[in-house]
Amino acid sequence: MYERQSEALQEKIKQVETSQDIADLGISGNESGTQDLKNLTSEQLKTIDAQIAEAQTQIDTLNTQKENTLSILKQKEDDVYQNSKTALQNATILANSIVDLTDELLGVTDQNRHKNDDYEMYLGAKSTSQLETHKESLRRYYQKWNDTQKLPTSTHEEILQALNAYYAFFSTDTKDILQKTY
Amino acid sequence: MILSVSGNYFLGLKGSLDSIASLEKEKKSSIDSLDKGLERVAKQVETLTQSKAQVEAMGQGQLTEIDTKTSIAHKQKDQSSQAVDEIKASLKALQEQKASSLQEIETQISQIKSGQDSSLVMIENGSVTSLISGIVTKKYASL
Numbered sequence A: 001m002y003e004r005q006s007e008a009l010q011e012k013i014k015q016v017e018t019s020q021d022i023a024d025l026g027i028s029g030n031e032s033g034t035q036d037l038k039n040l041t042s043e044q045l046k047t048i049d050a051q052i053a054e055a056q057t058q059i060d061t062l063n064t065q066k067e068n069t070l071s072i073l074k075q076k077e078d079d080v081y082q083n084s085k086t087a088l089q090n091a092t093i094l095a096n097s098i099v100d101l102t103d104e105l106l107g108v109t110d111q112n113r114h115k116n117d118d119y120e121m122y123l124g125a126k127s128t129s130q131l132e133t134h135k136e137s138l139r140r141y142y143q144k145w146n147d148t149q150k151l152p153t154s155t156h157e158e159i160l161q162a163l164n165a166y167y168a169f170f171s172t173d174t175k176d177i178l179q180k181t182y
Numbered sequence B: 001m002i003l004s005v006s007g008n009y010f011l012g013l014k015g016s017l018d019s020i021a022s023l024e025k026e027k028k029s030s031i032d033s034l035d036k037g038l039e040r041v042a043k044q045v046e047t048l049t050q051s052k053a054q055v056e057a058m059g060q061g062q063l064t065e066i067d068t069k070t071s072i073a074h075k076q077k078d079q080s081s082q083a084v085d086e087i088k089a090s091l092k093a094l095q096e097q098k099a100s101s102l103q104e105i106e107t108q109i110s111q112i113k114s115g116q117d118s119s120l121v122m123i124e125n126g127s128v129t130s131l132i133s134g135i136v137t138k139k140y141a142s143l
Helices: A002-106 A128-149 A156-181 B002-115
Strands: B121-124 B127-130 B140-142
Touching: A002 A128, A002 A156, A002 B002, A128 A156, A156 B002
Parallel strands: none
Antiparallel strands: B121 B127, B127 B140
């Protein structure tokens, strides 16, 4: 009776020990799997981090390029607007010359009314009313020029507005007056 | 001559307007190009950051799963160890019970021997055997 019980218990011990061995294998496998997974994840994260760092470098480079480009464009802009101011100044000199010349020739303003007395009689020889109409056109032209040349030119926006106004003044008003006068 | 000079300045004004227009175009083109590049790379960074978070979450999830399995295996092992200890304890108790029984039998045998010299009693492999009957309380006894 004791022997049979003893054998049965020994057999149970063997069975349980086999279960333990299986559990050990599982634990060992899991530990190995854990390490493999950690290594794999670590490698993937390293790769991603390297790609992020590379992209960040690209961002830095592009930002530097943008700063340089903005600096170059700023210099170009300053040059262009400085040249534009010079063009406006030169155009002003020319417009003033045209005004002075036509005024001296036709005696439109009080200031130059008597400068053409020697030959004024010949100017309206064909049509006095035509001469007066032309003088009236010149008065409007002078007024327009006075308004145009008073335009401010401190900022880039003001310079651009002045350029457009001067361009319109020369391309239409001045061209028309010169054709009629000469 | 005045017409000619006027034409030159007219061209100067037109040139300035053209230069400004050209500069604005260049500014827009250059900055747009750089901004698009920056936007593209920023999106790359965003995508990579998301990928990183996914890899971390996935790895952590798998690790948690493995940890759970390992924890279960450890518990099973502990339970098995406990079971082995209990069985060993039972086995030891059984062996002690067996030894005690044998001791009791030997005591009985000794008593019989001292009282009945003519009796023939054998103990073999835990079995007590007597060839004669009458005095021995049990003819066959087995443990």
